[in-house]
Amino acid sequence: MKHLIDPTDLSVGEIAEVIALAEDIIANREQYSEVCRGKKLATLFYEPSTRTRLSFTSAMMELGGNVIGFADAKSSSVSKGETVQDTVRVINCFADIIAMRHKVEGAPLAATEVSRTPIINAGDGSHSHPTQTMTDLLTIKRELGTLNNLTIGLVGDLKYGRTVHSLIKAMSRYENTKFVLIAPPELALPDYIKHDVCDRYGIPYCEVDNIESVIGDVDILYMTRVQQERFTDLDEYERVKDCFVLDAQKMRLAKERMAVLHPLPRVNEIAIDVDADPRAAYFRQVENGKFVRMALILKLLEWQNDPSRTFDHGGKSLGCKCPNPLCISNLEPVRPRFEESEGIVRCVYCESKAE
Ligand code: CP
Numbered sequence: 240m241k242h243l244i245d246p247t248d249l250s251v252g253e254i255a256e257v258i259a260l261a262e263d264i265i266a267n268r269e270q271y272s273e274v275c276r277g278k279k280l281a282t283l284f285y286e287p288s289t290r291t292r293l294s295f296t297s298a299m300m301e302l303g304g305n306v307i308g309f310a311d312a313k314s315s316s317v318s319k320g321e322t323v324q325d326t327v328r329v330i331n332c333f334a335d336i337i338a339m340r341h342k343v344e345g346a347p348l349a350a351t352e353v354s355r356t357p358i359i360n361a362g363d364g365s366h367s368h369p370t371q372t373m374t375d376l377l378t379i380k381r382e383l384g385t386l387n388n389l390t391i392g393l394v395g396d397l398k399y400g401r402t403v404h405s406l407i408k409a410m411s412r413y414e415n416t417k418f419v420l421i422a423p424p425e426l427a428l429p430d431y432i433k434h435d436v437c438d439r440y441g442i443p444y445c446e447v448d449n450i451e452s453v454i455g456d457v458d459i460l461y462m463t464r465v466q467q468e469r470f471t472d473l474d475e476y477e478r479v480k481d482c483f484v485l486d487a488q489k490m491r492l493a494k495e496r497m498a499v500l501h502p503l504p505r506v507n508e509i510a511i512d513v514d515a516d517p518r519a520a521y522f523r524q525v526e527n528g529k530f531v532r533m534a535l536i537l538k539l540l541e542w543q544n545d546p547s548r549t550f551d552h553g554g555k556s557l558g559c560k561c562p563n564p565l566c567i568s569n570l571e572p573v574r575p576r577f578e579e580s581e582g583i584v585r586c587v588y589c590e591s592k593a594e
Contacts, residue, residue: 260534275304281334282308298532345567345588374528382498395463486510554587561586
């Protein structure tokens with residue numbers, strides 16, 4: 240069974256297949272309007288969403304399939320204490336493929352342990368958001384024509400931003416990628432991504448505390464929101480917040496050929512005077528999200544019966560405990576899974592360093 244829990248569950252070749260299919264769907268939409276007739280997608284959203292849930296719904300409808308599910312866990316039997324794994328066993332009786340968003344990290348991976356249908360992670364806590372990453376990759380490809388030789392500026396909340404974590408993992412596999420990390424110290428990229436992804440794969444990165452000094456160097460500026468609630472010192476928030484706001488004046492310093500991306504929703508980190516700039520790609524990015532999810536639904540349904548397609552996150556108990564209180568292994572009765580690499584033991588569900 241092939242699932243999509245982390246961007247690296249797809250090889251670079253499989254990502255190319257998905258992007259090529261998405262581009263073919265864009266070019267020949269009529270040809271795909273009946274290909275999922277009789278199939279059902281279940282959208283299990285335990286956390287709020289506008290784009291991801293509705294683009295999955297729209298994607299399945301444009302493929303001629305049907306959609307069931309819930310947008311609020313309070314309206315499901317989760318509110319009576321049903322576990323993720325039991326919910327998935329039940330949904331397996333009704334649907335052919337499941338998209339799950341959960342505030343608990345590792346919940347979609349726990350779902351794969353019991354599921355008879357493909358599971359797609361639609362965002363789990365601060366951990367991972369692989370379908371947003373596929374959206375980002377398709378957008379980069381369509382805006383700049385390539386996924387190689389790119390300098391990517393990542394702005395804002397790099398600590399908790401699951402879209403940033405997933406994009407770094409995915410882009411680290413392409414040729415000559417460089418990252419510019421633009422964040423206040425409170426929201427710096429977690430060490431496990433810097434070391435386990437960037438250092439391990441020899442990806443150059445630098446860290447700066449403002450957009451102006453680097454905007455002229457980047458091919459992609461990936462904006463995210465700096466959230467006030469993440470700061471313990473509000474004076475510090477007031478001091479730094481405008482360093483991470485993009486406006487038309489800063490865009491004058493950018494390359495003529497570059498693209499501004501944002502997973503959205505935005506609050507105030509991109510001024511509306513940027514919206515009319517042809518390099519502002521964030522609303523085109525939303526539409527790409529629907530096309531790439533159409534391609535992912537088709538590919539995962541096709542690959543589920545192909546034994547050559549692998550899915551294995553590994554992991555053994557190793558007598559460890561995950562220190563992350565938001566990890567599924569601390570909240571529901573799942574089998575503890577840890578992996579050791581270069582002397583560091585990590586929880587397979589959320590990638591926290593084990594105690
Ligand atoms: N980009 C994204 O995940 O948006 P939603 O939270 O609205 O789904």
